[in-house]
Amino acid sequence: MIKTRFAPSPTGKLHIGGVRTALFNYLFAKSNNGKFLLRIEDTDTKRSSNENINVILKGLNLLKLIPSEKEIYQSNETKKHVDIAYKLLKNGYAYKCYLSSEELKEFRNESRKKGEVIKSPYRDNLSNIKNKDFVIRLKMPLDGQTIIKDEVQGQVSVNNSILDDMVLLRKDNSPTYMLASVVDDFNMEISHIIRGDDHFNNAFRQVQIIKYMNWPIPFYAHIPLIHGQDGAKLSKRHGAENVMDYLKDGIEVEVLKNYLLRLGYSINNDEIYDLENNTLDFKLEKINKSPSRFDIKKITSLNALYLRKQPLDTILEKIKIEFNINNDILKRLEFLLPDLLQRYTFIKEVENDLLWLSSDFKGHFFQLNQDNLNLVFGALNILKSSKWSLIELKKNVDKFLAQSNLKMKDLGPVLRTVLTGKINTPDIFKVIFILGRNECIKRLTKVV
RNA sequence: GGCCCCUUCGUCUAGUGGUUUAGGACAUCGCCCUUUCACGGCGGCAACACGGGUUCGAAUCCCGUAGGGGUCACCA
Numbered sequence: 001m002i003k004t005r006f007a008p009s010p011t012g013k014l015h016i017g018g019v020r021t022a023l024f025n026y027l028f029a030k031s032n033n034g035k036f037l038l039r040i041e042d043t044d045t046k047r048s049s050n051e052n053i054n055v056i057l058k059g060l061n062l063l064k065l066i067p068s069e070k071e072i073y074q075s076n077e078t079k080k081h082v083d084i085a086y087k088l089l090k091n092g093y094a095y096k097c098y099l100s101s102e103e104l105k106e107f108r109n110e111s112r113k114k115g116e117v118i119k120s121p122y123r124d125n126l127s128n129i130k131n132k133d134f135v136i137r138l139k140m141p142l143d144g145q146t147i148i149k150d151e152v153q154g155q156v157s158v159n160n161s162i163l164d165d166m167v168l169l170r171k172d173n174s175p176t177y178m179l180a181s182v183v184d185d186f187n188m189e190i191s192h193i194i195r196g197d198d199h200f201n202n203a204f205r206q207v208q209i210i211k212y213m214n215w216p217i218p219f220y221a222h223i224p225l226i227h228g229q230d231g232a233k234l235s236k237r238h239g240a241e242n243v244m245d246y247l248k249d250g251i252e253v254e255v256l257k258n259y260l261l262r263l264g265y266s267i268n269n270d271e272i273y274d275l276e277n278n279t280l281d282f283k284l285e286k287i288n289k290s291p292s293r294f295d296i297k298k299i300t301s302l303n304a305l306y307l308r309k310q311p312l313d314t315i316l317e318k319i320k321i322e323f324n325i326n327n328d329i330l331k332r333l334e335f336l337l338p339d340l341l342q343r344y345t346f347i348k349e350v351e352n353d354l355l356w357l358s359s360d361f362k363g364h365f366f367q368l369n370q371d372n373l374n375l376v377f378g379a380l381n382i383l384k385s386s387k388w389s390l391i392e393l394k395k396n397v398d399k400f401l402a403q404s405n406l407k408m409k410d411l412g413p414v415l416r417t418v419l420t421g422k423i424n425t426p427d428i429f430k431v432i433f434i435l436g437r438n439e440c441i442k443r444l445t446k447v448v
Numbered sequence: 449g450g451c452c453c454c455u456u457c458g459u460c461u462a463g464u465g466g467u468u469u470a471g472g473a474c475a476u477c478g479c480c481c482u483u484u485c486a487c488g489g490c491g492g493c494a495a496c497a498c499g500g501g502u503u504c505g506a507a508u509c510c511c512g513u514a515g516g517g518g519u520c521a522c523c524a
Contacts, residue, residue, distance in 0.1 A: 292459085
């Protein structure tokens with residue numbers, strides 16, 4: 001059974017890169033009739049917060065990236081992690097290191113200069129030192145190579161000499177991420193670890209624990225990071241890295257997911273792939289290896305495109321949920337929505353139109369010059385007498401314009417401004433038609 | 449600096465040795481449509497990082513160089 005997991009640490013908000021990782025994990029699991037699990041990596045008690053956990057939970061829910069099972073909290077698994085550390089210690093695959101942080105600092109400076117990895121002098125020191133704090137470190141193999149067959153990166157090998165004896169258990173007996181994550185993945189029977197490229201180097205070190213424990217080695221897929229416009233790893237300074245911000249700004253969930261997917265994964269030449277209603281045969285090997293830049297302009301235009309492609313009912317439902325729509329408005333909105341949608345980038349733009357769509361619309365006071373006043377009078381006459389259909393209205397207006405030796409461009413903008421208070425709306429005839437005779441006369445009369 | 453990865457229009461990408469005058473999308477520019485704003489339509493600008501090989505033939509394979517990124521914690 002294919003099992004993937006998304007394992008965020010609640011030390012920050014749910015950011016765009018995390019969402020993409022979650023999405024890939026989700027898609028891959030679903031494509032293979034597998035399970036998508038969620039594990040909260042909250043072992044860093046100082047930086048983790050419940051608030052962030054809730055943001056992650058709510059965010060995934062909102063994005064419809066819903067785990068197959070209840071989420072697991074890494075902090076609840078601590079005992080298992082510690083047990084493994086001691087088991088490794090007992091079997092000679094790990095050792096107690098008594099280096100102080102000052103000593104360690106010195107070692108680091110030196111090793112950095114030499115381009116070597118820190119070797120703790122306690123690695124082979126078997127004498128038991130009492131009454132002193134220690135950490136447990138993993139005994140990395142000193143020679144040979146470690147090979148990872150990564151589903152995205154391909155086969156990559158690294159000399160074991162560059163692998164450091166990473167800390168498994170801290171001085172306070174708490175497990176590090178390096179240990180905890182491996183143990184949890186084993187216990188959760190994760191078959192495929194799909195995570196950010198920034199973890200790639202960790203894989204070579206973590207796999208040693210797996211080998212020492214004789215556990216099955218999972219498939220790895222390290223996906224490239226998303227970069228900001230400047231080409232560097234996406235971070236706070238690039239503005240909204242919190243997904244909630246994009247959603248608040250009006251990006252639709254489906255668009256966000258679509259864009260994130262297509263950033264490094266292409267489906268033919270489709271700009272929008274309907275993830276909701278289609279099953280995608282998601283293949284890890286189709287993921288591009290190079291990082292890509294997040295382009296707010298593109299995702300914005302995708303949003304506009306998406307609105308135009310959506311069934312009207314879907315959009316209408318969303319509007320109804322977010323705004324107060326009475327029957328008056330609803331009738332008009334339903335009629336004009338297709339035209340309106342061609343003008344929107346975000347659904348929330350409807351708010352401006354809801355104003356004049358309402359019979360409560362007070363309008364604005366316009367000081368019209370004589371020419372324009374005459375036009376309004378002319379229009380009033382037509383509206384009072386015309387048969388109320390789009391065709392008849394247009395016919396009568398055309399007749400009036402011909403008689404007055406005028407063009408539509410003389411009349412249209414004037415009517416639009418008076419009737420709607422806006423300078424851009426759908427076809428003015430449609431506006432007039434759906435507002436209705438009384439409403440139009442009411443609004444026009446106000447300015448004469 | 450060590451190690452690892454990457455490199456097609458400004459950006460996201462298609463392309464897996466000949467079907468390619470390198471295709472699409474966003475952005476940008478121009479034109480058309482036009483009652484406004486849009487939509488839409490048509491068109492322009494614009495890329496295989498560089499240098500060597502391999503081959504009858506290379507964006508596609510190999511090797512260098514350059515550039516970019518990631519990572520080097522008792523953070524995750």
